[in-house]
Amino acid sequence: MYQYTDFDKQFVKLRAAQHRDQLERWQAGKLADDEFRPLRLQNGWYVQRYAPMLRVAVPYGELSSAQLRVLATIAREYDEPEAGVYAEALKIQGALGSAKLPTHYAHFTTRQNVQFNWIPLTKSADVMDLLASVNMHGIQTSGNCIRNITSDERAGIAVDEVADPRAFAEILRQWSTLHPEFAFLPRKFKIAIIGASEDRAATAWHDVGLHVIKNESGEIGFRVLVGGGMGRTPIPGTVIREFLPWNQIMNYLEAVVRVYNRYGRRDNMYKARIKILVKAEGQRYFDDVEAEFKQIVEHDGGAHTIPQAEYDRVAASFVPPSLADRPVVSAEAVDSQLRHAADADPLFARWLARNVAPHKNPALRAVTLSFKRRGQAPGDADADQLDTLAGLVDRFSAGEARVTHDQNVLLPWVSASELHALYTAARAAGFASPNVHLLTDMIACPGGDFCALANARSIPVAEAITERYQDLDELDDLGEIDLHISGCINSCGHHHTGHIGILGVDKDGKEWYQVTLGGSDGSDLSGAAVPGKVVGPSFSAAEVPDVIEAVLNTYRDLRANGETFIATLRRVGHDPFKTAANAARAVPAHAPVAA
Amino acid sequence: MKIIEAKDHTSPEGQAGVLVLDNTVDPQTVSLDGVSRVDLNFPKFTDGRAYSQAYLLRRRLGFAGEIRATGDVLIDQLVQMSRSGFDVAVLRAGVDIADAQRQFDRFSGFYQADAVNTRPLFARQAA
Secondary structure, three states: OOOHHHHHHHHHHHHHHEEEEEEHHOOOOOOHHHHHHHHHHOOEEOOOOOEEEEEEEOOEEEHHHHHHHHHHHHHHHHHOOOOEEEHHHHHHHHHHHHOOOOOOOEEOOOOOOOEOOOOOOOHHHHHHHHHHHOOOOOOOOOOOOOOOOOOOOOOOOOOOEOOHHHHHHHHHHHHOOOOOOOOOOOOOOOOEEEEEEOOOOHHOOEEEEEEEEEOOOOOOEEEEEEOOOOOOOOOOOOOEEEEEEEEHHHHHHHHHHHHHHOOOOOOOHHHHHHHHHHHHOOHHHHHHHHHHHHHHHOOOOOOOOOOOHHHHHHHHHOOOOOOOOOOOOOHHHHHHHHHHHHHHHHHHHHHHHHHHHHOOOOOOEEEEEOOOOOOOOOOOOEEEHHHHHHHHHHHHHEEEEEOOOOOOEEEEEEEHHHHHHHHHHHHHHHOOOOOOOOOOEEOOOOHHHHHOOOOOHHHHHHHHHHOOOOOHHHHHOOOOOHHHHHHHHOOOOOHOOEEEEEEEEEEOOOEEEEEOOOOOOOOOOOOOOOEEOEEEOOEOOOOOHHHHHHHHHHHHHHHHOOOOHHHHHHHHHHHHHHHHHHHHOOOEEEEEEEO | OOEHHHHHOOOOOOOEEEEEOOOOOOHOOOOOOOOEEEEEEOOOOOHHHHHHHHHHHHOOOOOEEEEEEEEOOOOOHHHHHHHHHHEEEEEOOOOOHHHHHHHHHHOOOOOOOOOOOOOHHHHHHHO
C-alpha cells in the first residue's frame, strides 16, 4: 500500500481540523445551512432520511488492517443514533414493512468506499480526527468535485494485468485532492482506472475511465474514455484518446475537467454531468480538450508532467509485501493438500471454485470474502465483523484488504497453502458464502431504509431474493449473473448494468420496481458496456421475486449447454423473458386495481 | 489576498481600466489592453466557472493586474480563489472577516501547482 509521507499525514489532519472549524462556525450560526452543506459534503457528510451519513474515502479500494480496526471502533462507538431519531425512524420504516434498521455497522459501496448511517453530526469532527489517525478521511467523497478514484480490486496482482495502475491512482488522488479550480464543477466527477485486460471497475460508466495500456513500441500510456455515467440518462463513455503517454495524464485530465467546468450545463442538475456535454458537443468537445491540453503543455509549461523520479517514488510503495515469514510449501504439496480438503468438504470445494482467483505470484491467491449472506444487507459489516475481518487480513493477507466494486472484500496476498485455514476462519465469521458472481452476490444500494433520495427500499428486495435462492446447487446451476438493485434513478446500485436490474420507483407514494434486462458493466462475461432494457410497467415489491424467478426459469428453459444467462438473453432476445416477467404479475399491469 | 467588505467595493461602472467578465466569456477572446482590473463573478458560491476564468487570465494570458472575486464570496472559498489567481475578494455582506485569515494559515501546502504556485509538491520537494 501507499506509505503516507509526513506531508500526506499532516494534510489529512489539517483537513479534519478544517472540518471542525466549519462545524463550530455552523453551530455558532456563523455559517448558514446552505453554506455548510457543500463544505460538509466534500468531507463525506450527507444528511439522509433520518440521520447524517458519513462516506469515508478508501482510495482505489485499498485498506489496511489498522484502518479496518478504526472503522470497527467508529461503528461500535459512534454509529449510534440519538434515541428520538431512532424511534422515529423505526416507526416510519416499520409502517413500510421494514422490521429492523441496523446500527453500529459499516457499509461497503460500489465505489469501494465505506459508509456509516447513524453518526450524529455533532460528533463528526471527533470521527474525522479518529479517521485521520490512520490516514483516512472523507475528502471529496461527495459534492460536485473530483471524487475518490476507484480501481481494479486485483490491481497489482491480476494475471491479466498490463501494468499496475495503483501508482497512477495515487498520483491522481494527490492531484485531485483540494484542487483549487475544480471544487465546484457543474456536477460530481468520477474517475476509474485499470491496468488489466478485463475491466473489473466498470470504467466505461465513469466520467473518465482510464486503461493503462502498452503501445506497439512497448511504451506505457493510457486509453482515455470520457462521458460515461448512469443516472437518468445512462451512457457508456467514449474513447477520447487511444494512447496518451503515461506522464501526461494529469495535464490531460486538467484539460478534460477545465473544458467541462467552463461549458458543462449548470441550469439543470439532471443535465449537468459531463456525459451530457460530450453527447451534445461530440467532436467539438474532443477538439476543445485537445487544444486545451496543447496549451497546458506548450504554453503553461505542463507543470504536472510526471517525472520518472516521482513515479518511482510512488510506485515504490506498491511492491508486494515480504512473505519471508510464511512457510515454504511446494506447488505439488499445495495441490495435493487442497485436493484432499476439497474432496472431504464439498463446501470448501465450492468456495475454492467461486471465491478464489489466480494471482501473479503462483504461490498466492486473491480471495474474495463474501458480504452477501442472509440476515444482513449486501455489503454490510458490523463492528465485531470488522474487527474479525482485520484479524483475517493480518493473519492471511499481509495486513492489506481491498473493497471490491461488488461490495465484498478481497484479500490480495493469501498463500495457496493457507486457503483451507482461511476458509475455516472466514466460514466461522460468516464471510465464506461460496457465491462470488452468482445471483446472490448482488449489488444493492442502502435504498429507502436510509437514503433521502431513494424512491423505494432496496434491502427488502435483496433480502427476499436472497431467501428464495439459498440452494447452492441451484445457484451454481444458474451460473454467473449480475443482479443490481437501485432504490432510485441515481443508480448507486448500478441497476443499468445488471444482467438483471431492479430500479425502485415511486408511484402515488407507493414503492414500485422496474425490471431491466441485458445491462453490462463492461466485464468479459457481460460484454461491451450497455444499459439494460425495461421489461414493462413496474412491479410491486411482492411481485419482484416471482418476476426474477420467471426470468431465471426462462433462461433455464432456453439455454444451450453451458451458456450463461447473459449469453442466452443476447442469443434469443428479450421477448421470451419479457413475456415470462409480465406473466408473473399478481395483478395485470393495465387492469384497474381494486381499492 | 486583499479582502474587502462589500461596502468598500467600488462599482466597476464607468471606471477606466476595469473589465467585468460574465461567466460565459472566454478570457482568451477579449482584449486586455489598458485593463488594470478584471472583475469575475460568483452568481452562487457553488458555481465554479470563475475559477477557470481566473486561471486562464493569470496563467495562460499572464495578466498582471488585479483579478477581483465578486458575488457570492464566502470565506471558505478564499484560499482556492487565491490559488486560482484572484488577488482581491469582495466578501458577501454579513461575513466575519476575522474568520477568514484562519483559512489562509491552515494548510502548509497543497499537492497541485496552481495559477500562482506553478510547481506541484513533487517538484518543490525534488528541488
